[in-house]
Amino acid sequence: xxxxxxxxxxxxxxxxxxxxxxxxxxxxxxxxxxxxxxxxxxxxxxxxxxxxxxxxxxxxxxxxxxxxxxxxxxxxxxxxxxxxxxxxxxxxxxxxxxxxxxxxxxxxxxxxxxxxxxxxxxxxxxxxxxxxxxxxxxxxxxxxxxxxxxxxxxxxxxxxxxxxxxxxxxxxxxxxxxxxxxxxxxxxxxxxxxxxxxxxxxxxxxxxxxxxxxxxxxxxxxxxxxxxxxxxxxxxxxxxxxxxxxxxxxxxxxxxxxxx
Amino acid sequence: xxxxxxxxxxxxxxxxxxxxxxxxxxxxxxxxxxxxxxxxxxxxxxxxxxxxxxxxxxxxxxxxxxxxxxxxxxxxxxxxxxxxxxxxxxxxxxxxxxxxxxxxxxxxxxxxxxxxxxxxxxxxxxxxxxxxxxx
Numbered sequence: 391x392x393x394x395x396x397x398x399x400x401x402x403x404x405x406x407x408x409x410x411x412x413x414x415x416x417x418x419x420x421x422x423x424x425x426x427x428x429x430x431x432x433x434x435x436x437x438x439x440x441x442x443x444x445x446x447x448x449x450x451x452x453x454x455x456x457x458x459x460x461x462x463x464x465x466x467x468x469x470x471x472x473x474x475x476x477x478x479x480x481x482x483x484x485x486x487x488x489x490x491x492x493x494x495x496x497x498x499x500x501x502x503x504x505x506x507x508x509x510x511x512x513x514x515x516x517x518x519x520x521x522x523x524x525x526x527x528x529x530x531x532x533x534x535x536x537x538x539x540x541x542x543x544x545x546x547x548x549x550x551x552x553x554x555x556x557x558x559x560x561x562x563x564x565x566x567x568x569x570x571x572x573x574x575x576x577x578x579x580x581x582x583x584x585x586x587x588x589x590x591x592x593x594x595x596x597x598x599x600x601x602x603x604x605x606x607x608x609x610x611x612x613x614x615x616x617x618x619x620x621x622x623x624x625x626x627x628x629x630x631x632x633x634x635x636x637x638x639x640x641x642x643x644x645x646x647x648x649x650x
Numbered sequence: 651x652x653x654x655x656x657x658x659x660x661x662x663x664x665x666x667x668x669x670x671x672x673x674x675x676x677x678x679x680x681x682x683x684x685x686x687x688x689x690x691x692x693x694x695x696x697x698x699x700x701x702x703x704x705x706x707x708x709x710x711x712x713x714x715x716x717x718x719x720x721x722x723x724x725x726x727x728x729x730x731x732x733x734x735x736x737x738x739x740x741x742x743x744x745x746x747x748x749x750x751x752x753x754x755x756x757x758x759x760x761x762x763x764x765x766x767x768x769x770x771x772x773x774x775x776x777x778x779x780x781x782x783x784x785x
Contacts, residue, residue: 439720440720441725441730441769442670442718442757443672443699444670444675444756449675486674486676488674492698503671505723623726623727624723624726628722628726634697634698635696635697635701636698637701637718638673646677650694650716
């Protein structure tokens with residue numbers, strides 16, 4: 391009698407979670423529990439922004455702190471191309487004086503002024519930036535897409551794997567454009583290959599050891615270490631809609647302020 | 651005063667060009683600082699920049715200045731809130747003025763008319779509590 395009356399309820403109780411996937415499998419729970427906790431809000435150590443929206447030491451401080459604006463270790467051919475571009479000081483100055491950036495390509499996004507959160511899941515790690523850009527780093531064992539299914543994009547294609555508490559990120563298929571704002575003459579080929587070793591070095595800092603290899607452009611691997619600081623006083627992502635109230639158009643080759 | 655309540659001070663600042671997160675800072679003259687004493691016309695809590703519109707006395711009456719700040723995210727980190735300023739409130743604000751001479755500039759610092767701070771920056775001591783992270 392009991393079993394007949396309650397059998398449908400028991401059936402639904404057992405069946406519903408499996409049909410709708412409402413609960414995690416024990417294996418997924420174990421996988422999640424083995425991953426590091428990188429919750430919080432993070433910001434590149436190169437961008438200790440003030441209320442003004444600038445760093446305390448201005449452009450001079452940025453030139454000292456930013457690593458991606460340094461000359462890449464080019465091979466002879468690309469070095470000659472870089473040197474030629476650097477001679478056009480008027481064009482470089484004009485670009486520096488008028489540039490605006492609401493988003494950044496990789497790897498400049500990792501050395502940019504926008505805070506981000508790291509969402510660590512068993513299948514992938516997401517780096518969610520204030521600029522509304524998201525890096526998907528798939529850690530489920532998949533490979534990059536085959537050649538006929540991949541094309542260059544601003545963030546490239548990333549897959550990853552865990553070595554203890556260090557996330558190894560492998561990125562390819564980055565669209566060819568300047569490596570970073572201010573590094574207008576620095577480009578890489580679309581064969582560039584990026585390897586990152588991302589880890590927490592203490593509760594308030596993440597470290598990203600980035601190696602860039604490019605058989606077309608570089609003479610040898612380019613090693614860069616980026617550091618991110620835990621941001622104080624912010625416990626949620628804050629919307630950054632760059633087009634909401636942009637009062638800085640470029641007019642006659644100069645940035646200006648328009649009335650409200 | 652030749653420039654009533656608009657105190658022009660040329661500061662010997664050692665920094666080079668300003669650099670903001672969203673755009674080049676070449677439009678601002680970092681060799682100069684200008685202190686405005688006026689009233690808040692509007693306080694725009696918007697992206698990519700917050701703005702304080704300040705009415706400061708000029709030779710022919712009130713002059714409106716546009717003061718550019720960081721984004722809401724950056725202001726919150728500096729202790730500011732969407733209603734930190736009220737319309738009509740008296741304010742003393744120092745800026746790097748525009749190089750082109752227009753009535754605008756980049757925020758450097760500000761206080762209320764009586765000298766009290768408008769915001770208190772968040773300190774690192776609140777990191778753990780603010781992030782909800784037990785570490």
